[in-house]
Amino acid sequence: MDNNEDEDLSKKNLTIALAGNSNVGKSVVFNELTGSNQIIGNWPGKTIERAEGKLHFEGQDITVIDLPGIYSFSTFSMEEMVSREYMAFEKPDVVINVVDASVLERNLFFTLQLKEMDVPMVVCVNQVDIAKQKGIVIDTEKLQDMLGVPVVSTVAVRGEGLHELMEKTVELAQKKPQIKTMEYGAEVEKRIEKLRETIESENLDLGYPPRWVAIKLLENDPEIKELVESRSKKVSRSVYDMSQEIEEIHQEPVFAVIASERYSLANKIAFEAQIQSEVNITFSERLDRLFTHRVWGYVMAVAVLGGLLLWTFVVGDFFSGLLSNAFSFYQPVDPKVTGSMASILWNGAFGGIVAGVTLVIPFVIPFYLMLSAVENSGVLTRVAFMMDSAMHKIGLHGKAIIPMILGYGCNVPAIDSTRILETRRERLLASFAITFTPCAARTIVILGLVAVFVNIWWALALYVIDLMVIFVLGRIALKVVPGESTGLIMELSSFKVPSLTAMFKQTWSRTKSLIYLVFPLYIIGSAAIQALYAWGVLTPISNVLAPLTVGWLGLPLFAGILLIFGAVRKEFTLLMLVALVGTNFAAFLTPVQLIVLALVSLLFIPCISTIAILAREFGWKATGAISLANFASAMIIGGIAFRVLSLVF
Incomplete structure (x- = not known):
């Protein structure tokens, strides 16, 4: 050829x-x-x-x-x-x-x-x-x-x-035509060109264009500076000399001078290329003023966040009910009674599929769909902007509110979506807070234990306590995790009608990645825990946990097994309780025990899917530290709650 x-x-x-x-x-x-x-x-x-x-x-x-x-x-x-x-x-x-x-x-x-x-x-x-x-x-x-x-x-x-x-x-x-060079002011341009020639004469093959390297060196870019210093002292000396010259001429740092040059040139080009006609205040601009108003902006932010959650739970609950009815034939059995592999697979493997279909899909798809609509319309950036000052209290900025809202549907996609944050530190702090967020499965436990057998007000109180825990532990994590908080830089684009095609594609892309991660873990993890329970491995572990569960938390001995199952999937706490004592929980647990069990389940070690995505994003060391913090807070707060509630009931 x-x-x-x-x-x-x-x-x-x-x-x-x-x-x-x-x-x-x-x-x-x-x-x-x-x-x-x-x-x-x-x-x-x-x-x-x-x-x-x-x-x-x-x-x-x-x-x-x-x-x-x-x-x-x-x-x-x-x-x-x-x-x-x-x-x-x-x-x-x-x-x-x-x-x-x-x-x-x-x-x-x-x-x-x-x-x-x-x-x-x-x-x-x-x-x-x-x-x-x-x-x-x-x-x-x-x-x-x-x-x-x-x-x-x-x-x-x-x-x-x-x-x-x-x-x-x-x-x-x-x-492949020759590329036109955009020139800056004479004082800066002269030194950029001189430095470029020096870089070329030294044969510094960094992979980047020589002119770009020259500009980055003058801007004091740490990575490029380190690369060049290790290869050429001559270039490093030239950079220092030229930077000093520019700073003496302009009386400000070089990076600020170069930024000013870019803005000046951008302004000149935009001025020449733009044709201004009569300006009318559009509906989009009126809406923008409302969403960024110093009072009404917060009202709109709360309305959007509340509406997003309400939509997710109302629509999700509706579809979850339909799918639960479709899978009504599925009833978990006690594998210790049957002692067969079939019951382990029935409870574990098939139960994992049922849980994924009835709990994850109905809540996650509506949430992602509405999130895409709010995101593509320009509303979400305004909400993030308004929430910025509040989020800074736990070392984050306004954009972190997006994954934290998602955590109310499922912690897994919420942690995955922390990628929108700029630094690893911010992603880690946000993910730590998300692990305490009551997802759909934890909500099922709270409602099934407290709302039904105590009252709805105590169930709501658990959500308030959870928000307080997130704030307090977030403040502690802010002090412990090294690094500095960054400011919010976000483009407030114009409001627009979101594209349905883009919404559906974005929703499917996010849901698909979640399904590929969650379903295998649900199936394998559920089957493994069921097998350990059937073979009697969990009972000794439950006995070892007795000083904590019985002595400190005031719960029955079998609570250890419930918490172990809950570490696989949070709703397993409820399902396993049904398998052990039937559906009338009040006959076996006091109101105090019901509230404490729900509270501990809310704060306890994240489910296996959440642990998996934490490990993927941050490694096992950070995952272990987050899980330990969850366990410790659940035990400490649960024990205190038991003693305080015992005085009330």
């Missing part, structure tokens, strides 16, 4: 990366281009989600990578590190930079950084319809001339302009 044939074949397989700020419609562009041909996974060695899709366009087989939404190529977050390493080392054929037409200047700050990366680029000016409503029209030809790259306007939610976008992209990938 000759070289021409090799070249023709290579042109049939292109890799395109979508890059841009959050909430610019990048994911909508990705979904519209790739349809159902998507794979959702993790970046190698990272917990950041990677979305990859396939597209066949006019004879070209194209792989589309949806990079995380970021604002810069700094090292402040894992998303930024992932994106810049991908650009430098994977070298996509073309990068499509998606920008929001209504906030062009703000988005161009990142566009200029992409230009610094020296990558073939097409700018996709998205949401031009929303910009037009605000009285903004983008002159794409002018923008194209100033940036020196192809520019296409689109309305991705309606598919408008996407065909032209792909035509320009494929054309650029085949031609």
Whole structure:
């Protein structure tokens, strides 16, 4: 095969990366281009989600990578590190930079950084319809001339302009034109070029473009600085000298000077490319004022969070009831009585499937669907913004409220969704708080033990106690886990009607990953615990736990077995109690014991699925520490509650 044939074949397989700020419609562009041909996974060695899709366009087989939404190529977050390493080392054929037409200047700050990366680029000016409503029209030809790259306007939610976008992209990938350099102010530009020449003369092959390395060195990027210092003292000395010169001229730090240069250039380009027409206050803007109002904003935030939970539990309870009726033939049996493997498989394997279908799916799918609607409409960012100050009390910022709400449906997807947070510390703190959040299964235990056999007010009191525990332990964890809290940087995009296609695809993507993790663990874990119980292994363990369960918590001896079963699946606490004493719990447990058992089950070691995802995200050391904190808090608070309640009842 000759070289021409090799070249023709290579042109049939292109890799395109979508890059841009959050909430610019990048994911909508990705979904519209790739349809159902998507794979959702993790970046190698990272917990950041990677979305990859396939597209066949006019004879070209194209792989589309949806990079995380970021604002810069700094090292402040894992998303930024992932994106810049991908650009430098994977070298996509073309990068499509998606920008929001209504906030062009703000988005161009990142566009200029992409230009610094020296990558073939097409700018996709998205949401031009929303910009037009605000009285903004983008002159794409002018923008194209100033940036020196192809520019296409689109309305991705309606598919408008996407065909032209792909035509320009494929054309650029085949031609590989020379990339125009965007120059900054003379004092800064002169030193960038001088430093670039020094880097090239030293043959520093870091994988990144020399000009980009020069800019990052002047910005004092810690990773690039460390790489260069280990290889060239000459470059390091040059960086120091030039940084001092720039700081003396501008009387401020170099990183601030370069940021100002970018903003100045972005402002100039946006001013030239934007055509301003008559501005009318839109319904979206009125809604925005309501959601960010210093008083009504909190009311709306509480209404959204309450509505999300109400929707999840009402709809989830309805479908759970239907599915429970469909599986009404399933009744757990005591494997000690039958002593057969069939009963172990019936209780464990099939019981795991029933629990997954009747408890996880009905609550998780409605939650994810509504979460996608709230997220894509722009409502969720306002809620996060309003909740920011409250969340900072436990070392988190407003975005952490999103996974914590999800925890009320199921802790597993909630911990998985902490990936939206910027640092490992924030994800760890949020996940720790989530393990104390009463999921659907814990709610079943609380309602089944307390609401039915004591009263609804004591059941509600347990939720209040749980919130207090989350706050107190969150404050303690904030002091124990090393690191500093970060501020909230979030794009408040315009309100828009969410795309149903994007909602359904997002919901299925999230639900699918949950099903693949939860169902196998439910089935295997349930069967294993049932087998241990049938073979009499759990009874000695229950006897060992007696000083805690009987002596400290004031519960019956069999409570140890209930807690062990609850560590597999929280609702097993209730199901196993039925198998042991029947359905009239009040005949065997006092009101105090019912409340204490529900409280301990609420705070006790997370279920096996939650432990599995904690281990996947943070490793076994952190998982062990979180589980130990859960166990200790359950025992301490449960024992105190028993003594206090004994004075009340």
